[in-house]
Amino acid sequence: MISARISYLAARYFDNTCTPAEKLELAAWIGRQTDDAVLEEVLGEAWESHVPLIMMPDEMSDRIVAAMFGRAPEVPVVPVRTRYHKIWWAAASILVLGGIGVWAWQHQPAPAPVAESKQQRYKNEVMPGSNRAMLTLADGSVIALDSAGNGVLGQQGAVKIIKQANGELAYVGNGNGEAMYNTMTTPRGGQYHLTLPDGTQVWLNAASAITYPAAFTGKERKVTVKGEAYFEVAANASMPFRVAAGNTEITVLGTRFNINAYTEEPAIRTTLVDGAVSVAAGKNTTILRPRMQARVGKDEVLHVTENIDTDETIAWKNGFFQFTDADMPTVMRQIEKWYDVKVSYEGAIPERSFGGGMQRSLPLTEVLGILEENGVKFKIEGKNIIVLK
Incomplete structure (x- = not known):
């Protein structure tokens, strides 16, 4: 037949x-x-x-x-x-x-290769970031906080630096002499929780740094931030708390806010969760109320947006990635910092919009697998992530 x-x-x-x-x-x-x-x-x-x-x-x-x-x-x-x-x-x-x-x-010539499966494209696994940071003391000595034991790590004047049982860092004591500045730095793939000498809580995101005195003296409490940090500032009406980040300065009395000041981001973003803050850039100043965000670009022009989803803004501090209509570069910049990887694009950057949340404790293959549900594919080769065309 x-x-x-x-x-x-x-x-x-x-x-x-x-x-x-x-x-x-x-x-x-x-x-x-x-x-x-x-x-x-x-x-x-x-x-x-x-x-x-x-x-x-x-x-x-x-x-x-x-x-x-x-x-x-x-x-x-x-x-x-x-x-x-x-x-x-x-x-x-x-x-x-x-x-x-x-x-x-x-x-006949071999047919065009069938698209590689996820298992073939993911050559290896990359684990998520963890609590890792380096502390640089006033004399230039450096302490690796993730490998240091609990207890007193050092002393700055009359102030003791203590690594607590929960792994967090705290300053205990009163200083009234010359200001001794410390710097905490997190690597890509690291984060850390710090209690400043005045009781202010600071969560430092990956690839970030904060410089602060071992004891606050004088009329203000001033720190400098690079990267991203979330603050819960201890109230002290007689001593305003100031944060300098690039071309932006934030002044508060007692409040909760997040500042994103990564140099690779298009603008420095200050998002208020609770209380009130003053944001200054160049000759411009504005007062933020809860759920407002100030953005300052390279030109020092200050823009304010209301009704910000603060849960999304501080999701990183609570152990999540969270996106709302985020484009591909925005998502991948977070992936780069938290997993300490380098992202490249095989062709043009895909025009995709991502929304939803994921735990930051997931291995990289699981995170990319979730992102692939939005019509994009990735390849993992060591510490290199390739976004395929």
Whole structure:
């Protein structure tokens, strides 16, 4: 029984409507046949009805058939030779015109590689960040906080630096002499929780730094931030708390706010969770109320946005990634810092919008797997993440 598919291909071939792929499929089928009757059944009527007689010397058509099938066609009796010869030539012509026939089918270039599976693209695993930071003391000595034991780590004047049982850092004591500045720095893939000398709580995100005195003296409490930090400021009306970050300065009495001052971000963003803060940039100053955000670009122009989702803003501090209509570069910058990886793009940056949340404790393959549900694919090679086109 001849399949409907083969009859369909034969008719299309002789109507000259076959695609190159269909010609190869038909040629491959012809090459597998050993029964002349089968070829006659499929090709006979199509040949007689659709193909005009093309003159070709018998010996040439015989050589074509022999080369293609590895045998010479049987010599029929004279009354039917013309028809059978035409059928063999039809088969041979399909093999030849269809793309060098069986040889092409057996030796055609390898098809385009099938898209790699997720398992093939993810060459290795990358674990999430953890509590890691370096503390630089006033004399320049450095303490690796993640490997240091609990207890007193050092002393700055009359103030003791203590690593608590929960791994957090605290300053205990009163200082009234020369200001001694410390700097806490988190690497990519690190974060840390710090209690400043006045009781202010600071959560430092990955690839960030905060510089502060071991004891606050004078009329203000001033710290400097690079990267991202979340503050819960201890109230002290007689000593305002100030944060300097790039071209922005925030002044508070007692409040909770987040500041994102990464140099690779387009603007420094100060988001108020509770209380009130004053944000100054250049000659511009504004007062923020809860759920307001001030953005200051390189030009020092200050923009204010209301009704900010503060849960999204401080999701990192609570152990989550959270996005609302975030573009690909925004998402991948967070991935880079937390997993300490480098992101590159195989082609143009995909135009995607991401929304939702994920735990920051997930291995990188799981995070990328979730992002891939939005029609983008990734490859992991060591510490390199490639966004595929």
